[in-house]
Amino acid sequence: MLFNVADNSGAFKVKCVSVARTVLPSPAGFLTVVVKSGVFSKKVQKGDVCRAVVVRLVRSTKRSFGYCASYSSNAGGLLKKNEIAPLGTRVRGTVFFELHKLGFTRIVSLAAALV
DSSP states (O other): OEEEEOBSSSEEEEEEEEESSSSSOOTTOEEEEEEEEEOTTSSOOTTOEEEEEEEEOSSOEEOTTSOEEOOSSOEEEEEOTTSSSBSSSOBOSEEOTHHHHTTOHHHHHHSSEEO
16 A cells, blocks of 8 residues: 655655554554655655554544545555654645544644644
8 A cells, every 4th residue: 555655755656565453554643654755865765664653544534523524535644763753844745633632743733724
């Protein structure tokens, strides 16, 4: 499964290698990804294995207060090694509200809006 990268770490597309604790990716879920394309003079290179968190999903997710949220593309934010801090300094677009509840406050504060 290919994901767009929502931050400015230098990668544009990443391929999901494994999903932590589930079969399908969920909002604010951890992924292990391989960088496929991007600007490689920055923090990541092609073929690097990184950790990422899901910030947008095409698959609709049901909220506890009644409605479903979905996006037009899959996107993830790359994380620093052994931390939950983002690798980039900006996050493009909106992100899931569940990121705030699960402790990704740095990603939420960098994003344009919560959905």
